[in-house]
Amino acid sequence: MIEIQNLTKHFGPVTAVANLSLTVRPGEVLGFLGPNGAGKSTTMKMVTGYLAPDDGSVRICGHDIVSDTLAAQRTLGYLPEGAPAYGEMTPRGFLSFIAHVRQLAGEEARLAMQRAIAGAELKAVLDQPIETLSKGFRRRVGLAQAILHDPDVLILDEPTDGLDPNQKHAVRDLIRGMARDKTIVISTHLLEEVEAICTRAVIIDQGRIVADATPAELAARAPSGRLDDVFRQITTRDTAVAGAAA
Amino acid sequence: MKFLWPVFAREFKSYFATPLAFVFIMIFLFAMGAFTFYLGHFYDNGVADLSVFFGYHPWLYLFLVPALAMRLWAEERRSGTMELLLTLPVPLWATVLGKFLAAWAFAGLALLLTFPIWITVNYLGNPDNGVILASYVGSFLMAGAYLSIGACISSATSNQVIAFIVSVVVCFLFTISGSSLVLDVVRGWAPLSLVEAVSSFSFLVHFAAITSGVIDLRDLIFFFSLIGLFLYANTLIVDWRKGG
Missing domain, CATH: 1.10.8 (Helicase, Ruva Protein; domain 3)
Incomplete structure (x- = not known):
């Protein structure tokens, strides 16, 4: 269980994450989507206790990430951006x-x-x-x-980036296999991945949630019924600004 | 301890995963020998003690210890493992202390490997082994102090070269702060108490006191509190610069 309340982070004049609230329950596989620089990785860094939020709170399985960091981190598995080792x-x-x-x-x-x-x-x-x-x-x-x-909670920043199609398939099977009793958040650029394994899709843009629904519901919002059309439609109106923030 | 040990063990082993350990120890021992026997005229002195040998330690450490410390944090920052390390359920103090102790243990190992010179001097004459033991303790403490400075500076940058150069400069200032080069600059404007305070930071002075054979509590407190201070600063810098 992840409970995010009014999470906010500024880097100098740039607001990376703005008043973001989100609850993810066990059994959910949440696909965290958004253009580059939308605040996906920053949010994940705050949820895992790497970055301190400027405002708001994060609770992992009931443990506050700022005041009860170690207990929260014990229940957490985290793949940081770029899979450092x-x-x-x-x-x-x-x-x-x-x-x-x-x-x-x-x-x-x-x-x-x-x-x-x-x-x-x-x-x-x-x-x-x-x-x-x-x-x-x-x-x-x-x-x-x-x-x-x-761990009860898994946070994976682009888990299939750089994998070939067979490996992607294997990793998705692995995630799906673990999904039943765990709370899983994956960030990705691959919309097909969201349709393949996620039970819920959240799109963020400029640090705010702009869509939160099942992948099927989201896809139905576009006349074409395709998720990438919805993604573009929701996030392009101010891409120029988002690009500058990246 | 349960937090400290895994961090310590990984860091200590990492020195031996690359040729770094081998190269460092070879250069350390070679330089020690070269300084003692050629520059220090160890044989010509005709005295069976190791004061010449220990006299060169601060100057060797000045370059070799920052080389040992520079990667401690800068490398984590550059490779991104910092984020992994700091999201594992380990308190930050344990990570900082574990890494420092690993580097210190490695420096201690290099220092221990100078034992042939101790055998040599005992073969040649009858040195005061109490003084030699005290000097080894003092040298190890001084290495720890240099290391804590290096670790602290390494945590502020992702560039190992910058970490090395800045560490050498800061270590140099601490080494010679009792000499007239530094004191004359301060003496011109500062009150006497400040001049004395600056000169009391000199590694040379505290190390010389220990190598005379007397392990004074004040010298121990000096080195340990300096290590504590820089490791505390190290913790603050890591915490503060996580995002950058």
Whole structure:
């Protein structure tokens, strides 16, 4: 469960996120959409406790991210933008570090790693330095890191960016498989992805929510019935300004 | 401890994942030897002690320790792992302290590997091993102080070269703040108490006190509070500059 109330963030004169409120419940897979610079990543950074909000609050499974940061972060799996990882480490070493940091030990850690490695299909590259891996494998290492402790809340910033169609398919299957009892938010540019796995689509523009509905409902708003037409229609009237903010 | 250990262990191992550890230790030992035997005329002095050896430590640390510290945070910032690290359920103080202790332990390892010179001097004569032990402790503390400065500066930038150069300059000021080069600048306008305060920050003065064989509580407090101060600043900078 994620409860976002009146979340606001300014960077100097630019308002990146403006008074954003949103509740995501277990079982929902929320597709977070918007043009570049709309405030998607900034929102995710605040929800995961990386950036402090200027105003408003975020609660993860009932824990306030600012006043009860560690408890909130414990229930959270996060794939940051660009899937950063320590390049000199192997996926095995990296995941074992994440397991230690998350206070998993012994059998529990071993099973968690096994599950994450199988889920992200990392078996073939377990002992190669991460910096030598292809973009697709690096993304999957980041994904494995996020799901390692079987978190209640998953926040994935562009989880399928850089993957080939087969890998995209596999990651979507993985997300769909976890969706039943988890709260999942994914940001993406791929509207087909939203139609494939999301139960709800939220479009933001200039830090504000401009649409919030199921993908099918949204698509029905355009005469063509296509989601990308709706997306363009909703977000283009002030693209020039949004582009400058990016 | 449960938070500190994983951060410490990862950071310490990362030195050995690349040739960095090997290169650093080789250069450290080579430079120590070269300074002591060639510049310091270790054999010609005819005295069985290591004061020449320890006398060069501040100057070697001045360049080598910032090289060790520069990547601590700048690299995390540049590669984006900062965001990963700081959204893991670990308190910020534990992350800052764990990384610092890993670098300090590595510096300690390099220092320990200078033991052949201790064997040499014991073979050649009868040195005061108490003084040598005190000097090693002092050298290790001083390395920690240089490291805390380097770590703090590294946390303010994503550029390792900038982190290195600024750290060397700041470390240099702390090293020589007891010398006339710095004190003459202050003496012209500042009250005597300030001049004394500035000179009391000198690493050279505190280190020289310890290498004379006396581990004075005041020198220990000086190095530990300096480390504490810079690590606290490190924490503030990381927290404040997360978004940038």
